[in-house]
Amino acid sequence: MPLFYNYGDLSNTSVRVFLYHAGLAYDQRLGNQPLKSKGNVNLHKVQALSFQRECCFYCNTPFSDANKPERDHVIPMKKETGGMHCWGNVLYCCRTCNVDKDKFAGDWKEFLISKSKMEDYKIWSEKYGNDEELSNIHAEECKQIYSELDTYMRNKVRDLL
Incomplete structure (x- = not known):
């Protein structure tokens, strides 16, 4: 089976890789241990679950x-939102909320407000860092990455025909 089925698959993966590495660099600048090694991920999970009182955020x-925690990027790692893979943007939720958030018609802020969680998120992100303005800048960069890769791949495939 092919890894990529359509042009968007490659572009979406590239956007996620960009946001992953942007988050690692951001955490490093803030003095946080980047979320790439198992030890750092486990440390983050322990601290996040303690902050959340071992409950869905x-x-x-x-x-x-029966209700295991799932990692969630509060600001989603998508081209529209530019959420980074960093300490201040990762919390844990139950499967139901993870699915509900993914299907939510509004943006991530509206979802937080609907769950009365904006203040809790501000406390967490201020402690560990998550710059919403930087996410907005990354969203613009991601849209450009997505568009350029899509155009590049379409042209390459057209050249094959």
Whole structure:
């Protein structure tokens, strides 16, 4: 099976790689341990779950063997939002909330407001860093990456025909 089925698959993957590395660099500048090694990811998870009182960040349902925590990028790692993979942007939620957030018609801020979580998120992001303005800049860069890769691939395929 091919890894990429359409032009958007390559562009979306490239956007996520960019935002992943942008987050690593951002954390490093802030003095946070970048979320790339298992030890740093585990340390982050312990601190995040302690902050969340071992409950879903969005609905406050306690985590258990039947309700395992899922990593969530509060500002999504998408070309439209530019959310980075960094300490201040990663929290944990239950499967139901993760799916609901993905399907939510509004933007990520509206989802936080609908769950009465904006203040909690501000506390977390101020402690560990997550620059919303930088995410907006990254969103513009991601749109450009997406568009340029899409055009490049379409031209390469057209040249084959």
